[in-house]
Amino acid sequence: PDSFLSVRDLHVRFSTEDGVVKAVDGLSFDLERGKTLGIVGESGSGKSVTNLAVLGLHNPKSTEITGEITLDGETLTGAREKTLEKLRGNKMAMIFQDALAALSPYYTVGRQIAEPFIKHTGASKREGRQRAIEMLTKVGIPQPNLRVDDYPHQFSGGMRQRAMIAMALVCNPALLIADEPTTALDVTVQAQILDLLKDLQQEFGSAIILITHDLGVVANTADDLLVMYAGRAVERGSVKEILTQPQHPYTWGLLSSMPRLSSDVNEALNPIPGAPPSLLDPPTGCAFHPRCGFVDEVAGASCTGDRPSLALGRAAACHLNAEQKQTFFTEQIKPR
Numbered sequence: 346p347d348s349f350l351s352v353r354d355l356h357v358r359f360s361t362e363d364g365v366v367k368a369v370d371g372l373s374f375d376l377e378r379g380k381t382l383g384i385v386g387e388s389g390s391g392k393s394v395t396n397l398a399v400l401g402l403h404n405p406k407s408t409e410i411t412g413e414i415t416l417d418g419e420t421l422t423g424a425r426e427k428t429l430e431k432l433r434g435n436k437m438a439m440i441f442q443d444a445l446a447a448l449s450p451y452y453t454v455g456r457q458i459a460e461p462f463i464k465h466t467g468a469s470k471r472e473g474r475q476r477a478i479e480m481l482t483k484v485g486i487p488q489p490n491l492r493v494d495d496y497p498h499q500f501s502g503g504m505r506q507r508a509m510i511a512m513a514l515v516c517n518p519a520l521l522i523a524d525e526p527t528t529a530l531d532v533t534v535q536a537q538i539l540d541l542l543k544d545l546q547q548e549f550g551s552a553i554i555l556i557t558h559d560l561g562v563v564a565n566t567a568d569d570l571l572v573m574y575a576g577r578a579v580e581r582g583s584v585k586e587i588l589t590q591p592q593h594p595y596t597w598g599l600l601s602s603m604p605r606l607s608s609d610v611n612e613a614l615n616p617i618p619g620a621p622p623s624l625l626d627p628p629t630g631c632a633f634h635p636r637c638g639f640v641d642e643v644a645g646a647s648c649t650g651d652r653p654s655l656a657l658g659r660a661a662a663c664h665l666n667a668e669q670k671q672t673f674f675t676e677q678i679k680p681r
């Protein structure tokens with residue numbers, strides 16, 4: 346495949362006491378080197394599950410994964426744990442919402458940043474410490490040669506997030522997965538962290554997957570977007586296309602809860618009625634149909650019976666025709 350990261354027809358199913366949860370249900374996407382893909386959706390839409398599958402972090406006993414994931418030509422699906430171990434923290438790394446959970450309270454920040462570097466490069470402890478200081482400098486921690494010996498509890502929330510980013514980038518990963526990296530932070534620090542990620546991406550050339558429920562987070566950070574609903578991708582396109590010409594009724598709903606996102610879209614719709622469906626027993630046809638205001642507006646296609654497909658490239662998984670997508674969106678969301 347030409348793309349750096351390629352995901353094809355990914356299915357992730359969990360066995361639970363109540364039955365099989367279809368957490369990801371036929372997902373495909375591509376990511377180029379050095380680009381940022383935003384994956385947007387409500388909680389439970391499958392965005393985190395997808396990325397844990399990329400990293401090979403699901404428990405194989407209770408999880409069934411089918412489809413194909415390749416990173417830089419190497420197939421990750423079905424790869425041995427040993428192979429994935431070599432890639433994690435090295436070629437691909439992850440940052441989470443909660444730095445306190447990701448960092449151990451028992452070791453210094455510097456030691457934790459150095460650890461993957463020592464593990465993957467065979468560097469000495471001294472070199473590891475030097476590298477940790479260098480990374481703390483890059484992520485903007487003041488007095489890095491003193492702070493390197495601090496414990497996580499001695500850092501503020503924003504600084505811990507920076508330390509976690511330092512740890513993720515210490516081996517210069519080609520793929521960085523950031524799952525709600527700024528959700529726990531206040532707005533000012535959020536913006537600083539997103540700026541930092543962008544700067545570091547320039548420097549390291551990493552491809553980034555930015556997972557968020559908040560379109561505002563990806564608006565200035567991502568190149569492309571994938572909108573997920575009920576374990577499926579419902580729309581994909583560039584950030585600009587999706588923010589200014591969204592084609593899926595679910596995306597219209599997401600945008601409407603962000604009224605001041607773009608000057609073109611400055612009037613709020615009502616929030617999307619209803620709640621996401623249970624993935625034990627997802628709706629037939631289009632999974633969004635119980636919440637959609639445009640059900641069966643198209644002759645020849647049944648929203649409740651036929652599942653709309655999503656092509657690669659600019660696309661929306663919706664039976665509405667191109668003209669309807671344009672008209673309904675304009676009527677619904679453009680300033681009146």
Ligand code: SF4
Pocket residue numbers: 593594595631632633634635637638639640641642648653662663664665
């Ligand atoms: Fe709504 Fe039908 Fe489009 Fe689904 S396929 S989003 S139910 S119009």
Ligand code: MG
Pocket residue numbers: 388389392393524
């Ligand atoms: Mg999540």
